[in-house]
Amino acid sequence: MAQGTAEKEQKDQRTPWERVRALGSQLTTPLHPDDYLSLVNPLWSSRELRGRVEKVVKETEDAATLVIRPGWGWRYKHHPGQYVGIGVQVDGKFQWRSYSISSPPKRNGRHIAITVRAMPEGLLSSHLVNGLTPGTIVRLALPEGDFVMPDPPPEKVLFLVAGSGITPIMAMLRTLDRRGTMPDVVMHYSSPTAERMIFRDELDQLAGKHDGLTLHKLHTDSEGMLDLADLDQLCPDWREREVWACGPGPMLDAIDEHWKEAGLEEQLHLERFSLQLGSNGGEGGTITFRNSGKTIDVDGATTVLEAGEQAGVGMPYGCRMGICHTCTLTLVSGAVKDLRNGDEFNQPNEQVQTCVTAALGDCTLDI
Template sequence: MSGTIPWERVRRAGSKLTTPLLPDDYLTLLNPLWSSRELRGRVEKVVQETDDAATLVIRPGWGWRYDHRPGQYVGIGVQVDGKFQWRSYSVSSPPQRSYQPGSGRTIAITVRAMPEGFVSSHLVGGLEPGTIVRLALPEGDFVLPDPPPEKLLFLVGGSGVTPVMAMLRTLDRRSAGNGRAMPDVVLHYSSPTEDRMIFRHEIERLEEKYDELTVHKLFTETDGMLELADLDDLCPDWRERETYACGPGPMLDAITEHFEAADLEDHLHLERFSLDLGGDGGEGGEITFRNTGKTVEVDGATTVLEAGEEAGIGMPYGCRMGICHTCTLTLVSGKVRDLRNGDEFDSPNEPVQTCVTTAVGACTLDI
C-alpha cells in the first residue's frame, strides 16, 4: 500500500512548508503518534500480571519496524517529574509482521517494579492508558533463531521470563498458525513465590497444549535457589540442548561457570541488563563543549557523558549503557574510544554515544 506513494518525497516536499520544522511536528498536533522524528508509542493497556509486575501494551507510532526478533529488548522513555527517563525491557509479545484488522499492531513489554526503582515503579503503577512514551528500536542478540534448535532449555529467574515468553509465544504461534512442529523445550522457571510468578497461567496453558514442553517451577523462598548440580536430575540431556538463560546476575554467573566447566559455553545464550565494559578506556584529556565553551579535564575512565554532567552541561542521556542512542552527540574534533570494545572514533562531525565513550586526548563536542 505504502509502496505506491513515495512518502519520503512527500515529507521532503512538505518540509519546505514547515521549515525549520518537519511536517511531523505539526501532524503530532492531530495525533501524537504521527511523527517519525522520535520513535514514540501510546500506552493502550496496562495489564496487572502480579502484585508488582504489569504488562504494557504499546501502539508504536510512525517509523517503528515490527521486525523485532523474539527475545530482543526495546528502550522506553517516560517523563517522570518532567524528565524523560529511559530503561530497556524485553518485548514479551511475539513479532507481528502483518496488520491484524481491528486491533492494529502493538508490542508488549512486561515490567517488574524494583524496590527503589522509581522508573519501574512508575511504569507498573503510574502509567495511564493514553500516555505517550518514547521508544528505541529493538536490539539484542538474545534471540531465538529461525528455524529454532530441535532441543531447547530455558533457565529463567524472576522477570527474566519476559524475553523467553516472547520466544515461547513465537513457537506457539508458528505451531498453531503455520503447523510447524513445536521443538523439544524444557523451561526451568525460578520465582520467589507462586504469586509473583509472571505469566504463570499462560505457561500452564502452553504446557497442557504441548507434550513437547516441560515446565519445572521452583519457588525459591521455600525451596531455595536452583543448584546447577541438580540439572542432571531435572534435565538429564541438558548437554544436548541450546540453553537460553535470563535472570539475576548471580544466577547467570553460576550458569556460565557451570557451562564453562562442561566446555559447553558455545551452547549457552545469556541476557544481562548491565554494561560490559570490556574495552580499555581512553587516555583522558580535555573535553570542550562548544556552545558554552566550557572545558573539563578528565581521566580515561570517565565517560564523555559523565564529564559533561560534571561540567554542568545539560547532556541528553538514556539507558547509560550504550543501547538506546539517546545520548548521541556530534564529535566536532578529537578522538574518543568506545569502552565496550575499544573502537575509536575520530572523524570530524561523527556522531558518538557519549555514555560509553571516553576522551583520547583533547576533543570537542557539539553541545
C-alpha cells in the same frame, strides 16, 4: 538515529507517504512535517518513535504488561527475545530504560507488549507498573539485542529463567507456539513465590498444549535457589541443549561459569542489556575524568560510559543506546568515535554521548 548505510537502507524502504513527508519538509524547514503533524496526533511522527499506552494489565502484585500502540516509523519485525527502549516523562524529564518485548512479532501487528516488574528502588519501573494510565504517550527505541530465538529453532532447547527475566523467553515461547514449531524445550523458571510468578497460567496452558514443553517451577522463598549441580537430575541432557538464560546478574554469572567449565559456552545465550555496536571501534587509550581525577586504560570497543563506570565515576546514563542524551558529557581534549557510524568528535569542549562513543587515543572528559 541511524546513519550511513542504515540511513540509505531506510531511504530505499520509504513508503510513498514517507516520500510525501520528505517533500513536505520544503515547507517546514528547518523542521519536519512530523513536527507539526505530531501536534495533531502524537503518534504521527517518526522523528522520535512514539507509542500510546493502550492497556496496563496487572500480571502479579508488582508486575504489569503494557500494551503499546507504536506510532509512525515502527517496524514490527523484531526477533523474539529482543528488547526495546522506552522513554517516559516523569516530572518533565524523560527517563529511559530497556525492556524485553513479551509479545511475538507479527508482520501486520498493531501493538507490542512489554512486561515490567516494579523494583523496590526503581523509580521508573514503579511508575510504569503503578503510575501509567492508558493514553499516555511514551517514546520508543527500535528493538535491539541478539538474545533471540532463530527460525527454525534448534532441536533441543533449555530456558533458565528467574523473575522478570521471563519476558524475552515468553516472546520466544509465544512465537514457537504461534508458528507451531515448538521443539523439545525444557524450561526452568524460578520465582520467589507462586503469586509473584509472571505468566504462570499462560505457561501452564502452553505446557499442556505442547508435549515438547517441560516446565519446572521453583519457588525460591520456600524451596531455595537453583543449584546448577542439580541440572544433571533436572535435565540430564543439558549438555546437548542450546541454552537461553535470563535473570539477575549473579545467576547469569554462575551460569556463564558453569557452561564455560563444561566447555559449552558456544551453546549459551545470556541476556545482559547492552547495545550492539559496530565492530570497528576506536583505538582505545587512556581516558581521564577530570573532575573526579580518575583515569582508566581501555580498548577501542569499550564505550566511554562503560569505562567511566569501571573507573568508579558516577556517570550519568539513561537509555544506553544513544537516544536520550542523558549521558552527554563535555569532551575536554582528545578524540572519541561514535561506534554506531564511525563519526569522530575531536573539538575541544565538544558534547559527546558517552554510551555510544569509544576513545580514539587518550582523551579527557569533564566529570
